[in-house]
């Protein structure tokens with residue numbers, strides 16, 4: 303059903319699986335939608351380094367060519383400007399579906415397009431299914447869902463079995479309900495048409511290549527501290543989030559894709575911080591004199607978020623390795639370079 307690498311049972315896509323001595327792992331053809339974005343571009347780096355051929359499909363709404371430019375000229379890399387709401391027939395082994403604005407500022411910018419793009423996810427999966435039915439290819443589809451499916455959770459920490467507490471008519475609904483719909487579509491294609499699927503529920507992730515001005519809290523605080531502006535804390539700053547470094551997420555996504563379990567799996571770092579605590583870590587890391595400025599909070603802001611990752615630990619053998627205090631300086635170097643165009647040593 304899968305590529306010859308899968309059928310032969312060796313050189314499988316599993317980076318951790320044992321390849322018989324003397325046999326080289328066969329590269330896979332992999333599509334990464336949203337591959338020019340923050341998370342996608344780090345995933346592409348890992349897949350290319352592993353020896354796979356990668357096709358990035360991106361409309362550059364929030365992504366940037368600079369994130370993947372270092373692969374230009376590599377015969378194993380291809381970049382297609384395409385909006386995933388339009389049909390696309392793909393003959394590949396795996397599809398990582400990340401295309402979607404992820405920051406509240408971006409997904410609220412055109413909420414109708416946001417929710418429609420999830421509904422039109424069927425175009426992507428249908429394309430895959432057509433290819434399967436034509437017996438040309440049997441691909442695996444991984445959906446990057448989100449902790450937002452839990453809404454403003456009444457269970458803490460959140461387990462995958464929790465159905466969530468989402469406002470269906472709020473300003474965040476285009477994203478939250480959109481991702482919930484995407485999970486539904488993914489599972490219905492799996493149950494109804496036998497499409498091989500995987501679902502990841504990603505918790506707040508940060509790292510190099512995040513959009514500098516995308517409005518998310520980590521990118522805001524880091525950029526503000528570097529520019530000597532006050533750190534903007536929304537509301538009373540007591541709401542919590544759990545922040546995951548991007549390399550941990552990429553490892554989790556790859557393990558999920560290669561493993562035998564559909565999910566959904568929470569992929570997040572259980573280290574939980576209030577926004578005021580996050581501001582303190584940013585002060586410690588960048589500028590102890592950075593001021594804090596309180597601003598009104600946004601509507602429907604979830605009060606707390608923390609993943610229960612027992613399922614991923616047990617079934618994927620995965621857990622995050624990079625703490626916030628270790629990961630933040632790695633992001634700061636990248637932001638410093640992009641904001642000031644240089645790297646001042648000893649300043650992390």
Ligand code: NAD
Nearest residue numbers: 336338339340341361362363364365385386401402404507
């Ligand atoms: P990002 O905005 O950096 O990347 C998204 C990419 O998708 C961008 O390159 C953008 O240009 C592209 N894109 C958006 N709409 C598209 C469309 N219609 N057609 C083609 N390309 C399109 O965001 P990210 O943080 O890298 O997030 C990647 C995925 O992970 C998203 O699906 C997001 O919902 C999910 N996620 C991220 C986080 C996080 O904290 N970063 C948390 C939960 C879920």
Ligand code: UDP
Nearest residue numbers: 406517518519520522534535536541577603
């Ligand atoms: N937030 C903040 N200051 C900012 C941006 C965001 O205090 O400059 C808060 C926001 O109100 C929310 C938390 O940080 O409670 C996380 O926001 P973000 O947009 O990063 O992610 P999400 O809400 O999607 O988890």
